[in-house]
Amino acid sequence: MKLEIRNLNKSYVKDRLVLQDFNYTFVPGIHGLLGPNGAGKSTLMKIIVQILDKTSGSILFNEKEVDSSFLKHIGYMPQHFCLYDDFTLRENLNYISALKGIMKNEIQEQIIRVSKNVDLYENLDNKLSTFSGGMKQRAMFAQALLGDPDILVLDEPTAGLDPQKRIELRNLIAKVGHQKIVLIATHVVSDIDVIADQILLIKGGHCIKSGSIRSLTDSIYGSVYTKKIERNELEDYEDKYKISNLSYIKDELMIRYIAKESHEGMTVYPDLEEVYLYYCGDAYGKK
Numbered sequence: 001m002k003l004e005i006r007n008l009n010k011s012y013v014k015d016r017l018v019l020q021d022f023n024y025t026f027v028p029g030i031h032g033l034l035g036p037n038g039a040g041k042s043t044l045m046k047i048i049v050q051i052l053d054k055t056s057g058s059i060l061f062n063e064k065e066v067d068s069s070f071l072k073h074i075g076y077m078p079q080h081f082c083l084y085d086d087f088t089l090r091e092n093l094n095y096i097s098a099l100k101g102i103m104k105n106e107i108q109e110q111i112i113r114v115s116k117n118v119d120l121y122e123n124l125d126n127k128l129s130t131f132s133g134g135m136k137q138r139a140m141f142a143q144a145l146l147g148d149p150d151i152l153v154l155d156e157p158t159a160g161l162d163p164q165k166r167i168e169l170r171n172l173i174a175k176v177g178h179q180k181i182v183l184i185a186t187h188v189v190s191d192i193d194v195i196a197d198q199i200l201l202i203k204g205g206h207c208i209k210s211g212s213i214r215s216l217t218d219s220i221y222g223s224v225y226t227k228k229i230e231r232n233e234l235e236d237y238e239d240k241y242k243i244s245n246l247s248y249i250k251d252e253l254m255i256r257y258i259a260k261e262s263h264e265g266m267t268v269y270p271d272l273e274e275v276y277l278y279y280c281g282d283a284y285g286k287k
């Protein structure tokens with residue numbers, strides 16, 4: 001199974017491309033789409049799920065150009081809440097099942113399966129208006145799982161969740177995402193650093209770098225340092241380098257920072273946040 005994005009371009013307004021010659025081939029596994037605000041992650045997702053038209057380029061699923069029949073392969077969880085608050089969860093899932101064209105005699109079984117998947121089986125007959133934020137996110141995830149789609153497109157699925165709920169949803173995605181093509185757009189590195197098989201760093205409408213977390217951290221090994229400094233040196237370091245971490249140990253200041261040229265600090269193994277800062281962060285240092 002593969003989903004190919006070829007030379008994809010999108011502009012909302014004339015002459016301003018928000019996706020530029022975007023190329024990537026998704027295969028089964030969890031793909032984390034990381035990038036700054038406005039990078040084009042949601043736009044890419046909306047084009048894949050056919051909410052938006054592309055300006056040019058092509059999308060192929062298993063070698064064939066996609067058309068509207070491709071939608072049955074997709075489960076989409078948008079960035080913003082999109083359920084009916086006055087409906088019960090069962091009514092919501094019934095409605096979405098009908099929209100997805102799921103056979104009538106399969107709907108009840110599907111609703112039971114997905115509600116159990118997201119641990120909301122006991123809440124099926126409660127109105128969404130009584131759900132907490134975390135329950136609503138899980139309800140939206142249940143909606144994406146209806147029809148057991150091959151591809152899950154999740155746009156900031158953990159937005160607004162507390163740390164425990166965030167971890168629970170992340171584990172759930174890892175559990176049900178197995179053998180599917182899963183795309184997760186996020187700004188939160190910890191949402192994907194454990195579960196993603198591949199990371200795509202997206203900036204300015206391009207995929208600027210991709211690979212496994214290990215290959216990405218390896219790619220910047222030698223550029224991340226740690227050092228104990230005096231307080232009055234901090235400003236100078238901030239001017240010259242990207243500080244990825246700063247902590248006080250008693251009165252001493254310990255920093256981790258990214259320096260592209262070799263440096264006197266002690267080299268440390270990078271993490272994904274540092275990969276993000278290295279490739280997607282603002283201009284190198286303040287100067």
Ligand SMILES: Nc1ncnc2c1ncn2[C@@H]1O[C@H](COP(=O)(O)OP(=O)(O)OP(=O)(O)O)[C@@H](O)[C@H]1O
Pocket residue numbers: 012013018035036037038039040041042043044187
């Ligand atoms: N409906 C629209 N009309 C005009 N411009 C838009 C529209 N939607 C998005 N854009 C612009 O397209 C660019 C990409 O936006 P997009 O929402 O895809 O980015 P993103 O990476 O998902 O950002 P975020 O992380 O903030 O959600 C941005 O410059 C945004 O302002």
